[in-house]
Amino acid sequence: xxxxxxxxxxxxxxxxxxxxxxxxxxxxxxxxxxxxxxxxxxxxxxxxxxxxxxxxxxxxxxxxxxxxxxxxxxxxxxxxxxxxxxxxxxxxxxxxxxxxxxxxxxxxxxxxxxxxxxxxxxxxxxxxxxxxxxxxxxxxxxxxxxxxxxxxxxxxxxxxxxxxxxxxxxxxxxxxxxxxxxxxxxxxxxxxxxxxxxxxxxxxxxxxxxxxxxxxxxxxxxxxxxxxxxxxxxxxxxxxxxxxxxxxxxxxxxxxxxxxxxxxxxxxxxxxxxxxxxxxxxxxxxxxxxxxxxxxxxxxxxxxxxxxxxxxxxxxxxxxxxxxxxxxxxxxxxxxxxxxxxxxxxxxxxxxxxxxxxxxxxxxxxxxxxxxxxxxxxxxxxxxxxxxxxxxxxxxxxxxxxxxxxxxxxxxxx
Amino acid sequence: xxxxxxxxxxxxxxxxxxxxxxxxxxxxxxxxxxxxxxxxxxxxxxxxxxxxxxxxxxxxxxxxxxxxxxxxxxxxxxxxxxxxxxxxxxxxxxxxxxxxxxxxxxxxxxxxxxxxxxxxxxxxxxxxxxxxxxxxxxxxxxxxxxxxxxxxxxxxxxxxxxxxxxxxxxxxxxxxxxxxxxxxxxxxxxxxxxxxxxxxxxxxxxxxxxxxxxxxxxxxxxxxxxxxxxxxxxxxxxxxxxxxxxxxxxxxxxxxxxxxxxxxxxxxxxxxxxxxxxxxxxxxxxxxxxxxxxxxxxxxxxxxxxxxxxxxxxxxxxxxxxxxxxxxxxxxxxxxxxxxxxxxxxxxxxxxxxxxxxxxxxxxxxxxxxxxxxxxxxxxxxxxxxxxxxxxxxxxxxxxxxxxxxxxxxxxxx
Numbered sequence: 001x002x003x004x005x006x007x008x009x010x011x012x013x014x015x016x017x018x019x020x021x022x023x024x025x026x027x028x029x030x031x032x033x034x035x036x037x038x039x040x041x042x043x044x045x046x047x048x049x050x051x052x053x054x055x056x057x058x059x060x061x062x063x064x065x066x067x068x069x070x071x072x073x074x075x076x077x078x079x080x081x082x083x084x085x086x087x088x089x090x091x092x093x094x095x096x097x098x099x100x101x102x103x104x105x106x107x108x109x110x111x112x113x114x115x116x117x118x119x120x121x122x123x124x125x126x127x128x129x130x131x132x133x134x135x136x137x138x139x140x141x142x143x144x145x146x147x148x149x150x151x152x153x154x155x156x157x158x159x160x161x162x163x164x165x166x167x168x169x170x171x172x173x174x175x176x177x178x179x180x181x182x183x184x185x186x187x188x189x190x191x192x193x194x195x196x197x198x199x200x201x202x203x204x205x206x207x208x209x210x211x212x213x214x215x216x217x218x219x220x221x222x223x224x225x226x227x228x229x230x231x232x233x234x235x236x237x238x239x240x241x242x243x244x245x246x247x248x249x250x251x252x253x254x255x256x257x258x259x260x261x262x263x264x265x266x267x268x269x270x271x272x273x274x275x276x277x278x279x280x281x282x283x284x285x286x287x288x289x290x291x292x293x294x295x296x297x298x299x300x301x302x303x304x305x306x307x308x309x310x311x312x313x314x315x316x317x318x319x320x321x322x323x324x325x326x327x328x329x330x331x332x333x334x335x336x337x338x339x340x341x342x343x344x345x346x347x348x349x350x351x352x353x354x355x356x357x358x359x360x361x362x363x364x365x366x367x368x369x370x371x372x373x374x375x376x377x378x379x380x381x382x383x384x385x386x387x388x389x390x391x392x393x394x395x396x397x398x399x400x401x402x403x404x405x406x407x408x409x410x411x412x413x414x
Numbered sequence: 415x416x417x418x419x420x421x422x423x424x425x426x427x428x429x430x431x432x433x434x435x436x437x438x439x440x441x442x443x444x445x446x447x448x449x450x451x452x453x454x455x456x457x458x459x460x461x462x463x464x465x466x467x468x469x470x471x472x473x474x475x476x477x478x479x480x481x482x483x484x485x486x487x488x489x490x491x492x493x494x495x496x497x498x499x500x501x502x503x504x505x506x507x508x509x510x511x512x513x514x515x516x517x518x519x520x521x522x523x524x525x526x527x528x529x530x531x532x533x534x535x536x537x538x539x540x541x542x543x544x545x546x547x548x549x550x551x552x553x554x555x556x557x558x559x560x561x562x563x564x565x566x567x568x569x570x571x572x573x574x575x576x577x578x579x580x581x582x583x584x585x586x587x588x589x590x591x592x593x594x595x596x597x598x599x600x601x602x603x604x605x606x607x608x609x610x611x612x613x614x615x616x617x618x619x620x621x622x623x624x625x626x627x628x629x630x631x632x633x634x635x636x637x638x639x640x641x642x643x644x645x646x647x648x649x650x651x652x653x654x655x656x657x658x659x660x661x662x663x664x665x666x667x668x669x670x671x672x673x674x675x676x677x678x679x680x681x682x683x684x685x686x687x688x689x690x691x692x693x694x695x696x697x698x699x700x701x702x703x704x705x706x707x708x709x710x711x712x713x714x715x716x717x718x719x720x721x722x723x724x725x726x727x728x729x730x731x732x733x734x735x736x737x738x739x740x741x742x743x744x745x746x747x748x749x750x751x752x753x754x755x756x757x758x759x760x761x762x763x764x765x766x767x768x769x770x771x772x773x774x775x776x777x778x779x780x781x782x783x784x785x786x787x788x789x790x791x792x793x794x795x796x797x798x799x800x801x802x803x804x805x806x807x808x809x810x811x812x813x814x815x816x817x818x819x820x821x822x823x824x825x826x827x828x
Contacts, residue, residue, distance in 0.1 A: 027474040036478045043474035048466065051698070055465055059644055060441040060457035064450040064777055072645060099693020101667030102516060109555065125679060130668035130693070133681040137666030141523065141555055150679070224694065230473055231486060231697035252551030253515030254544035263782055265539060265564070267547040279513020279544070280638065283645035284465070284698040363478060368677055 006318070006387055013310070013383040018303050025295050026228075026380040033385045033392075035364040038202060038342045038375030041228030041292070050291040054284065075286040076234075076277055082293040083227070083236050086301060087200055087219065088210030095273035096223065096236045096286060098251075100201060101130045103220040103237040106249040106276055108138050108166055110239075111195045111218065112146065113248050115165035122149045122159055122167045122194070128174040131199055135168060153178075157188050164194040166218075171209065172202035172340030175371050177312075177332040179207075179340050183214040190215065201225055205296070206341035206378065208305045211238060218243075226341065226377060229289030237276055244272050253278035295379060307378035309336035311386055312343050315374060318390040319345065326397040331371055342375040349402055353393075356402040362392045420732070420801055427724070427797040432717050439709050440642075440794040447799045447806075449778040452616060452756045452789030455642030455706070464705040468698065489700040490691055496707040497641070497650050500715060501614055501633065502624030509687035510637065510650045510700060512665075514615060515544045517634040517651040520663040520690055522552050522580055524653075525609045525632065526560065527662050529579035536573055536581045536608070539564045542588040545613055549582060567592075571602050578608040580632075585623065586616035586754030589785050591726075591746040593621075593754050597628040604629065615639060619710070620755035620792065622719045625652060632657075640755065640791060643703030651690055658686050667692035709793060721792035723750035725800055726757050729788060732804040733759065740811040745785055756789040763816055767807075770816040776806045 014020060027043040028034060034042055058066040066072055079096035087094070097103060108121060121135045132150060139148045151159045160167060167189045172179045182198065189196040197218040203209050205226030211219055217240055223233030239247055248269065254260050255277035258268040269275035313336050323329060323345075331344035347353055347370060354366040364374045374389070396402055428434055441457040442448060448456055472480040480486055493510035501508070511517060522535060535549045546564060553562040565573045574581060581603045586593045596612065603610040611632040617623050619640030625633055631654055637647030653661055662683065668674050669691035672682040683689035727750050737743060737759075745758035761767055761784060768780040778788045788803070810816055 027470070029475050029477070032477070034477060040473075040478045040481070042477065043469065048469045048474065051465060051469055052462065055457065055462045055644070055702075056441070059454075060462065061443050063443070063446070063448060063456065064454045064779060065772070066645070067454070098512065098516065099667065099696075101669075101693040102512065102665060105665055126677075128668075129671070129677050129679075132679065133666045133668060133671065136681050137664035140662075140666075141664050222694070230469070231480070232694045232700070233698075234696070235693065248554075250551035250555050251516060251519055252547045252554075253513065254542075254547060255515075257543070257547065261782065263540075263543050265543075265546065267550050279515035279649065280636070280646040282513075282648070282696055282699050284702060285696050286646075288469075288698060358479070365478060368675065 007384065010314070010383040010387045017307065017383065019299065019307055019378055022295065022299070022379045023382065028380060031361045033362045033389045034381070035362065035374045035376070035389060037377030037380070038225050038373065039365050040224055040231055041226060041377065042380050044228050044292045044295050046294065047230065047288050047291045051284065051288055054287045072281070072283050075283065075290055076281050077274070079234070079286055079290045079293065080236060080273065082290065082296065083204060086209065086296060087204050087238065088212050089238050090212070090241060092272055093241055094236055094238045095276055096234045096289065097277050097281070098235060100199065100220050100222045100235040101134050102251065103235050103276070104131060104134045104168070104199070105138055106251050107197055107218045107220065107237055107239065108135060108168065110247045110249045111166040111197065114195060114243065114246055118163050118165035118194070119145060120147050120149050120163040120165060122151070122156070122164045124153050124156060124169055125150045127170045128199065128201065131168055131170060157185070160189055160192040160194055162192060164192060166195045166197055168197045168199065170199040170202065172207070174202055175331065175367050175373070176344055177340045177342045179338050182209070182216065186214045186216050202340050202342070206304060206308050208301050212240065216240065223289045227289065228292040228295070230285065230292070232285070233289045234282055234285045237273070239273060247275065249276060251278045255279055255281060304378045308341040308376050311376040311378070311381065311383065312336055312339055312341065314383065314386050315343050315376070315390065318387065319393070322394060322397070328397070342373050344371045344373050346370045347372065352402040352407040353396060355407040356396050357392060359407070360392050360396065362389045421798065424728070424797040424801045431721065431797065433713065433721055433792055436709065436713070437794045437796065442794060445775045447776045447803045448795070449776065449788045449790070449803060451791030451794070452639050452787065453779050454638055454645060455640060455791065456794050458642055458706045458709050460708065461644065461702050461705045465698065465702055468701045486695070486697050489697065489704055490695050491688070493648070493700055493704045493707065494650055494687065496704065496710065497618060500618050500623065500710060501652065502626050503652050504626070504655060506686055507655055508650055508652045509690055510648045510703065511691050511695070512649060514613070514634050514636045514649040515548050516665065517649050517690070518545060518548045518582070518613070519552055520665050521611055521632045521634065521651055521653065522549060522582065524661045524663045525580040525611065528609060528657065528660055532577050532579035532608070533559060534561050534563050534577040534579060536563045536565070536570070536578045538567050538570060538583055541584045542613065542615065545582055545584060571599070574603055574606040574608055576606060578606060580609045580611055582611045582613070584613040584616065586621070588616055589745065589781050589787070590758055591754040591756045593752050596623070596630065600628045600630050616754050616756070620718060620722050622715050626654065630654065637703045641703065642706040642709070644699065644706070646699070647703045648696055648699045651687070653687060661689065663690060665692045669693055669695065718792045722755040722790050725790035725792070725795065725797065726750055726753055726755065728797065728800050729757050729790070729804065732801065733807070736808060736811070742811070756787050758785045758787050760784045761786065766816040766821040767810060769821040770810050771806060773821070774806050774810065776803045
């Protein structure tokens, strides 16, 4: 029950929250509690104004001149540098480009070249599917010479044998929120001579990530979840500096050339991460993401993580007493140290419950077959919101409102 | 000389121009004659307002709900359908995604699978470099089993032997503006059993293109030149319907899955062109391009082509008498039937001349080592502009203003 004493406790946490003032940087519609920033981050207010400048002034007035007179060419690097700070990387180890999927393809292809004697790509069954699909697509080019090995989570360490060139894992699982021990798993891969690539899509911007501290080789991640870059925002990729000069990737478009305006006959990769650029940089998307990331400037990620952990703990604490009578189960680790920034509740009618919650102002999302994901974005969520969200869930479940026909019609959500 | 009688003739053409009123749809800065729409199309006025709606209402207010309550998921198809009409394709044969470079990679990989007994990718030396680089990158994966054959323009037909799986050519050459005879070259490729892929980056939106009339197999093109989609706009790709069910591409991300929200363990390609989607669609870029393309609705592409041809003819007619004394030469075909929508003038000081022209309000671009490109965007350019641009060029050349130090400092332009 969200009693008045609970509410007072949450409001007290809000009053002491070092991140509380960041909420004012975001557009949060009145009457909405937004627990889906892990799917699409809320709009940072300054992004709308900035995009208007980019469109009307830089594109409209500057026209072609803006390629040389603004930061357009630099945006992939500038965005990369801002993300680098959030994931424990050096500024020149991260660059923004393309989609998470395309970036994984590029890095995995590069990894195969770094480990020429090895023929296995290893990943987790039930990880976010695009990671599996992309590795499947890459392996298919080699017609049997490269093998994709997909194993259950519990079998990953055991599957790291001497044939594995690259291990690809999602740091925080998209359904359960369970988090790998990045240093431990990376060390295990290295012990077997494999390279380690982390998908940070559900981590960056909500958790402390220390890629270099863990010795990771590569990483990818998306820009539209906790980084708030907007729908379909450009993604990013990381490679440790020790690998830079050896990296070779097949999506060798002109933007990744060492001298893109010399129009040379042969491809020559640019220095460092710029060789992972392919086509012309998507300026509108990059400009939005760059501006969105400015909200993180001066923010201590340790504060973000502390709030994220506590919000998840509070959500579980408030929901747990009612789980049995509502037929709900908690599909995420109860220990915040191995949980990312979302909590899944499982219920056979999860889809209808999610829609019913949305009709009552609580936005979360749903993943087949039964998972409702409640995401906690520390930059714009209040502790009090957690209490109100659980209260709404309780009334929806008590009155079984989700059983109404209007909530049961299927549609897709990301 | 742009005499008063010439000016009167140009103004008379403007008065009779069936496309004249389209100029009002674009932001053209005062005092600027914009002859670089072949690098970055001008801003369609409605795009700025539309993007504000997408950002503030769809993203800001709608949040995650907009994935199901707006056209976001449909944008790749909707954009594709609008482009299809401009290039002689069926609506479901074109989809918008990623960059031109990435799209070429996907299609060329698919083409290799359609022609398993053949091991050569054929393209033109000196074509826009990213096409060559991408084919080089694709071939590199196969470690000698797939060969990239790059030949001079005059050797292309002769190089189409029985080993060629795919011929990749740019329909309108980025430097010279010279245009291939699409039906003839496509027929020659087919006669040798090869597939034919056209890069339409310098064609779509300025010329009549009839992919299906020519029997073309595949095409790619960018959204930011004559289609006016904005800097780094999403690109598009075409495959003839007869190939759809056999096409298989390795950038197999979740967005191209037949059932992206079922989270299946194995990749299964979506029907038709949707299988060429990879990561999450870039909504800001797609929304801008979709809105920009609406300017073409109701426009007869035959009118666009007629104006484009005549503008190029007029430009050459007005420049030619002065070429010898200014040390200029014309680097494009004089016959409009084999010329796209830009004309190149060659001069050893081309870079400085281009910068000097820009300082006097005439924007064109420069390509190493000596080519100044003057592009003619029929939707927003007036015939009168051609006269004023040539007059400015004449005064710049007569007074050798381009020799001033301020115009000689190098910088990069797209």
